[in-house]
Amino acid sequence: MGFKCGIIGLPNVGKSSLFNALVGLQKAASENYPFCTIEPNVGKVPIPDNRLLKLSQVNNSKITINAQMEFVDIAGLVKGASKGEGLGNKFLSNIREVDAIAHVVRCFEDKNVSHIHNKIDPEYDVEIIESELLLSDIEKAENIIGKINKLIKSGKNEFIEEKNLFDRVLNDLKSSDTHNLYNYSKEEINTINKNGLLSFKPVMYVANLDENSIKSGNIYNEKLVLLSKEKKIPIVNISAKIEEELSGIKNIEEKKELMKSMDISQSSLDQFISSGFKLLNLVTFFTSGEKETKAWTIKKESFAPDAAGKIHTDFKKGFIAADVISTHKLIELGGEKKAKLSGSIRTEGKDYIVQDGDVILFKFNV
Structure with a gap:
């Protein structure tokens, strides 16, 4: 599996056009009126990887399977969405389970495409969306604390530590200094994300430009770039119209x-993948043989048993060892059989940290 990315933004900023381009399907109704995307559109796309095809060829694999990325296109949010305005809070709940958020921001003028505020202002648009996510999270955190308090009152004191965490989260969400949201440990972030808070998820801005500005940018794009630098949020420039075409x-x-x-070197999907991998600290590992070659994604710094668990939970439970070789080395040697004969495949234990491009055969006992 790859990772799940939620596509958010105001109405009519190009979210559905971008979704259509990414998935290669006309699933989302890209119409010029607010809220045309009512139910979330979900699409899975294969992640292109040149190493995968080469690996499959040298091992004469019958089947080649790419890792996948899942996109969720959410209805346009408006000011007051956290309190039910527009299509309301229901649609914020659709992205609580995603791994990352792609915030599409309109950076183009087009008299045929209305703007909900009748002006193009990327900074204001970003402020609206981020405020709605924050307000929604405050309500969510208050509900979580309420449930934990009931558990503690019933004698379940093991939840005290979690209550302290969410008390801190709530205070930070209410604070005007959003930098506090970054002062959490990896374990704390995992707990927060399991509870579906949006403000703590990795975010990238997607500047949607017109066809004439995609190469050189424009004043709207420049404003968003400055904002991204200030907030230390990665930004990807795209023309959703071109990509949909x-x-x-x-x-x-x-x-x-x-x-x-058009002087375009990368598709929007390629840009999303590179930005997404960097954003989420992902690496790709492979399983490969005559039956199939398959790509998998996992967080950086993950141990071999965790990678095994990506394939099947039994692999992790009964993990014994992992036979490992780099993709580059395996392709250079001409396949698995030659790699074995040359003694290039090494055996690693449970403390081995999976590296990007590893080809792994897991040994396990159930």
Whole structure:
């Protein structure tokens, strides 16, 4: 599995067009009126990886399976969404389970596409969305604390530590200094994320530009870049209109020619993947043999048993060891059989930290 990314933003900023481009499907109704996306659109797309195909070829695999990324396109949020305005809080709940948030911000003028506030102002748009996420999280945190208090009153004192954590979370959410949201340990963030708070999730800005500004940018994009630097949030520049057009072209060579004429070196999906991997600290490892070659994603600094658990929970429970070789080395040697003969495959134990590009055969006992 890859990771799940929620696409959010105000109405009519290009979220659904971007979703269509990413998934390559016309699932979302990209119409020029607010709230055209009523139910969340969910799409899974394969993550392209040149190493995967080469690995499959040298091992003569019958099946090749990419890791996947899941996108969730949420209805446009408006000021007051956390209190039920627009389509309300229901749609915030649709992204509570995602791993990362792609915040699409309108950086283009188009008289044929209305703006909900009748002006193009990226900074104000960002402020609205981030405020709604924050207000929604305050309500969520208050509810969590209320439930924990009931558990403690019933004698379950093991929840005291968790209560202290969410008391701190609530205070930080109510504070005007959002920098406090970054002062949590990895374990604390895991607990917070399990409870679905949005303000603690990794975020990237997606600046949606018009076709003429995608290369050089414009004044709106420049404002968003400055804001991203100030907040230390990564930013990806995209023209959702161009990308949606490209997604409708099935002929690869024709698509390449059009991209070349537009001076586009990467598709939006490629940009999302590179930004997403960096944002989430992910690495890719592979399992490969004659039956199949498959790519998997896992957090950096994960141990071998955790990687085994990605394949099947029994693999983690009964983990014995892992036979490991780098993709580069395996391809260089010409496949698994030659790698074994050369003695290049090493055996690692439960304390081994999985590296990007590792090809792994797990040994386990159930």
